Amino acid sequence: MKQWLNSFGGFLPLGIVWLCPLAAGLVAVIYGARDGAAWSALFDHPQLWPALILSIATGTLSLIISALLAFWIVAGLYGSKLWSGSSGLMGGFLSLPHLAFAIGFGFLIMPSGLIARMLGNFSGWTEPPQWITTQDPYGLSLVAVLVLKEVPFLIWLIGALLARPDISQMLRGQFRVSQSLGHGSGSIWLRVFIPQILPRLKWPLLIVWFYGASVVDVALAIGPTQPPPLAVIIWSDLNNADSVINARGTAGSLFLTAILTWLALVFLALQKAILPSIWNFLTRGPSRRRTPRITSGVFLFLFCAAYAMVFIILCVMSVGTLWPYPDLFPTESRWTAWGLFFTSPAPLLNSLSLACASTLAALALAIIWLETVPEKLDTALLVCAITALALPTLVIADGQYLAFLHLGLNGTWVGVFLAHLTPVFAYVFIVLKGPYRAFDPRYRSVSLGLNTDPYRFWSSVKLAMMKPAMAAAAAVGIGVSVAQYVPTQLIAAGRMSTLPIEAVTLSSGGNRPLLAVFALMLAVVPALAFIAAARFGRKTL
Amino acid sequence: MTLLLENISLTIGDVLLLKRFTISIEAGEIVTLMGPSGCGKSSILAYIAGDLTAPMRATGRVMLNGVDLVRMAPERREIGRLFQDDLLFPHLTVGENLLFGIARGGSAERRDLVNDALSRAQLEGLENRAPHTLSNGQKARVALFRALMAKPQAMLLDEPFSKLDAELRQSIRNYVFAHLRERNIPTLLVTHDREDAPLGGRIFRISNKGDLIRA
Structure with missing residues (x-):
């Protein structure tokens, strides 16, 4: 019973903030496409x-x-x-x-x-x-x-x-x-x-x-x-x-x-x-x-x-x-372009806040799952994660847009955050799962046998040993979030600007220096995350 | 067919593992090389086969039928090998594993070759089976026949019986030796277990000082 409760406790937050939005997106897109006229219009499209x-x-x-x-x-x-x-x-x-x-x-x-x-x-x-x-x-x-x-x-x-x-x-x-x-x-x-x-x-x-x-x-x-x-x-x-x-x-x-x-x-x-x-x-x-x-x-x-x-x-x-x-x-x-970029830093700040929040949430969800849910259920979650990554972003983002319409989440930071969490969690879980499950459980037995309480074991042994994998997963998460264009544009409904949104908008215009600045910043943020992961992910045992 | 190992020595970094030695192995003869773990037995086989990697280094001539092999690419040496593990390719069937070292030929000819090998190995009807469905003894026999079908001019056995259980070990050992002798293949066997050495064959032991001593 206790184990079941523990597993449920691990599943619950993931179910609410990741699986529900993903499932709602898929259901909403199928439901939204039931209109026969839309299909006729699609097949009549000359291109x-x-x-x-x-x-x-x-x-x-x-x-x-x-x-x-x-x-x-x-x-x-x-x-x-x-x-x-x-x-x-x-x-x-x-x-x-x-x-x-x-x-x-x-x-x-x-x-x-x-x-x-x-x-x-x-x-x-x-x-x-x-x-x-x-x-x-x-x-x-x-x-x-x-x-x-x-x-x-x-x-x-x-x-x-x-x-x-x-x-x-x-x-x-x-x-x-x-x-x-x-x-x-x-x-x-x-x-x-x-x-x-x-x-x-x-x-x-x-x-x-x-x-x-x-x-x-x-x-x-x-x-x-x-x-x-x-x-x-x-x-x-x-x-x-x-x-x-x-x-x-x-x-x-x-x-x-x-x-x-x-x-x-x-x-x-x-x-x-x-x-x-x-x-x-x-x-x-x-x-x-x-x-x-x-x-x-x-x-x-x-x-x-x-x-x-x-x-x-x-x-x-x-x-x-x-x-x-x-x-x-x-x-x-x-x-000039750099000056322009830094005098209107909203796209950068939005990208950073979304990347940090979705990555931290994804890390927390993944760790809670891996700590509390039995390994045999990993396959089911892995299938969901691969589905979230393999399906075209358009489908999931459009479904989430339709689902979020009913919840009043479109145009809000929370809505965009949930949309980012879909691919970010999928990548973070895939990166973290292998090293986390490969952790030798005998370290825990040895640690507890040395009169160490479970919290201290987790913080000073397991966390330290998992640090490289966690840092790598965090860097991947930030990189994935910063690059999200389709879900951000759809869910933000024009009320929030991020680096890729500005870069795509500028790519059809004439301000090439500013476009280059946005492209560079789009590259710099994930690169810094990977450098930081390499630096802070070193084992310190 | 003769395999001559002439003035061979083996070092790791600056440390001499095996002092200069010479052994000649005649057709159909099985010579055993024994020694404790880490003394360089398998590295000698790797040198003969042409895939010795750093930090191990060896010098000396490896002559097969009068031809020096040392500068020859491993795949051109015509030296068959058997390892501790059967190393059958898991993505190929038994028949395809057997044909892996065979030069091109008609499909009927190739089928005959597989059937003949399976019949000799007492594995009739298993050509379409996946390797993981075979028993350890069956896998060992397929691995042997895969090596023999490539018509090697010499054979190197790297503790091929060490992972088999006692009963199977003896029968497979006798089986392998009989087939190698039948084909007159000069063979060098490396083992740490004296029981693996063929009766009446020459045995060499590597001493702690790196000397090769006839046992």
Whole structure:
């Protein structure tokens, strides 16, 4: 009975502030889409099918290229000296929000961007080339941004998997056996490692795919416009003042989710049908092909160069007020944009307050759950967390908007906080669960046997040992919260401004220095959180 | 087929673990190398196979049928290995595991090879089974035949019987030795248990001072 009460006590706060808003959002979006007229209007939309094809194509293309590049780089570098450094680097790249990167990348590749200026200096151009780079009709620049952002994420995930002692030991043994059977390192990766690693990455890959096919803020900043990806059309409908068009947006968000889910299921079914022949092909005969070390190193260098150039161009752009083509540096620099940013600090303060509050709440909820609820129930919560992350943000945010209408939470700080908590808690729980559950319970027995009371054990032993994981989870939480655009814009209903909202608004305007400042601040806040996590997360036992 | 280990020595950092020694292993002969944990037995096997990693370092020549292997890539050495764990690939069936080291061939030919190996291993009908559904003894036999089907010119056994229970251990040991002798494969067995050594075979022991002594 006591254990049941304890478990219930752990479940209750989570149920109220996280599960209820999530479930209410999902119910409300389904309920809100029951209007047949909205579906008719959706299917009558002239851009529906080309936009859907564009969304699926950009999501799928970015996933395939990202996965190929990530495995190429890991296979080439794993075990080398470069590998140990690069896995830390990936964590740094991860902290940069997609939107900030997209804005910087846009500054790089636009006709008067840094790359065109470098080419102009080299070839003697006096005017920017008439190239369609950003917002190209095929979404290639959108795919490029997604690939550049997702590859570090996948490398980081594969690295974390390979760092697990059980897996690394198993793979080391299999590597030796495969070599003794005549296989080179490239062949071993292709035939032994990847087939075993890939199934463990199915959820992250699904999240990456859904994200790529339904992203709004990055698509608004750099994606095509005629037609735009379907998520942008839905987004425009959801922000329309007309309730009929709103309903079409709700139907659209469900339609996009249903199509993506259906495609994922078709892929899974096909995968099961063709897998045996793939394995049969892969296991035919030893190949002495080695892993591509040089090209992997080159790819890694190009990634680092892209991130460095994005950072540099944002810094230069934020102060450059006069920058004629093809000059490599502005001819006139002023701190006007920075001054403007700090004289109206509401977006920054709102982002910070939401990030801190949602992260602290998520940490508290996760710890209460992990302390009081039996481990066997973790799977159920994990399914909810993955659902919250895998479903397009549009669906959950729109559902929460509809649900919060009835509760009077739209336009309030609490409403936006609850909307942020949905993805923040999901990430915090996923990051914290492994280390927390791996904590050896015998430490508690030893501690209590030394006449230490449970509180002191928790504060001076467990907390100290869990500090690195908690700090990492907090940094991830802050990064996730700061990057939230769709839920903030919808739930805040125009009454609250944050960094991504201002950045997206500015991306369609002409004030480039101010846009660069917002993009930089969007990158700086999570980066500081990760640096602080690395600093304060050190074990102090 | 002859495996010659010539003037081999092993160090960790500046510490000499194993002083220079020479052993020649003839076709079908199984030589046993014994010694306490951490004396460098498995590192010698890693040196012969070509995957010795820092901080271990070894010098000397490894000659297989008159060819020096030291600068050759591990996958080109044609040296089979068996470890404590069977290390069957969990994502492949028994049949696919057996074919893993086989060069390309027609599907009928490959099927015949698998059936022949399974029949010799007394594992008929298990080609489509997943490795985790096999008993420890069955796994050990599949691992042996996977190595033998790649037609190795020499074999290295790294305590392959140490995780088997006493009854199974003896039968698998005899089974492995019989097949290696039948194929005339020179074999180096590393173990810390004298019972694992084949009867009548040469046994070398690594002393505390790093000398290799004929036991």
